[in-house]
Amino acid sequence: MSSQPHIVLPWVVRRTRLPLLSLRCVGCPSESATTGEGRFRVNANGKLLDVWLLVRCVSCDRTSKLTVHERVPVRSLDPAELHGYRVNDPELVASRLLDPLLARRNRFTLDWTGAWRLDTPAAPLDGAWPVQVEVVFEDPVPVRPDRLIAQGLGLSRNEVLRRIKCDTPLRRTTSSGFAFVVMAGD
Numbered sequence: 001m002s003s004q005p006h007i008v009l010p011w012v013v014r015r016t017r018l019p020l021l022s023l024r025c026v027g028c029p030s031e032s033a034t035t036g037e038g039r040f041r042v043n044a045n046g047k048l049l050d051v052w053l054l055v056r057c058v059s060c061d062r063t064s065k066l067t068v069h070e071r072v073p074v075r076s077l078d079p080a081e082l083h084g085y086r087v088n089d090p091e092l093v094a095s096r097l098l099d100p101l102l103a104r105r106n107r108f109t110l111d112w113t114g115a116w117r118l119d120t121p122a123a124p125l126d127g128a129w130p131v132q133v134e135v136v137f138e139d140p141v142p143v144r145p146d147r148l149i150a151q152g153l154g155l156s157r158n159e160v161l162r163r164i165k166c167d168t169p170l171r172r173t174t175s176s177g178f179a180f181v182v183m184a185g186d
């Protein structure tokens with residue numbers, strides 16, 4: 001039997017909604033916030049602009065402002081982008097929220113619990129091993145490869161360690177695409 005995988009399966013990790021934010025509320029003990037439907041606030045001061053993304057505490061509803069742009073010249077912004085801020089364009093809300101720069105600047109992390117799914121093709125895993133799987137991330141969901149593979153193949157974590165050859169460390173959280181090969185069981 002050839003050791004070259006003869007089947008390549010695509011797996012896709014994608015979000016099902018926007019993740020929550022792990023962000024300490026100043027008004028209550030909660031550490032969870034949401035963008036809700038997604039709203040920006042734009043404030044013009046002469047030729048300078050401030051843009052914030054508004055989020056609210058999931059517990060007490062208090063609103064916080066996350067700095068997107070601070071005192072930037074109006075002309076430095078792409079007019080389409082500025083329009084997106086003014087009309088609360090949902091795609092712009094998502095791309096700003098998922099931008100690691102925003103998280104670093106405003107000191108929050110994203111809470112992806114329950115906000116994503118793994119799509120796998122209904123594949124004929126009929127014992128014709130090995131099988132290669134390529135995992136693509138449509139959204140930057142942090143996953144541990146060993147857990148994702150166990151979930152996707154319905155294997156135990158031990159079986160994953162035994163049967164998987166992966167091009168990235170199995171236990172290191174990643175949001176970048178990777179590939180692995182499933183070897184025969186016994």
Ligand SMILES: [Zn+2]
Pocket residue numbers: 025026027028029030057058059060061062
């Ligand atoms: Zn609160």
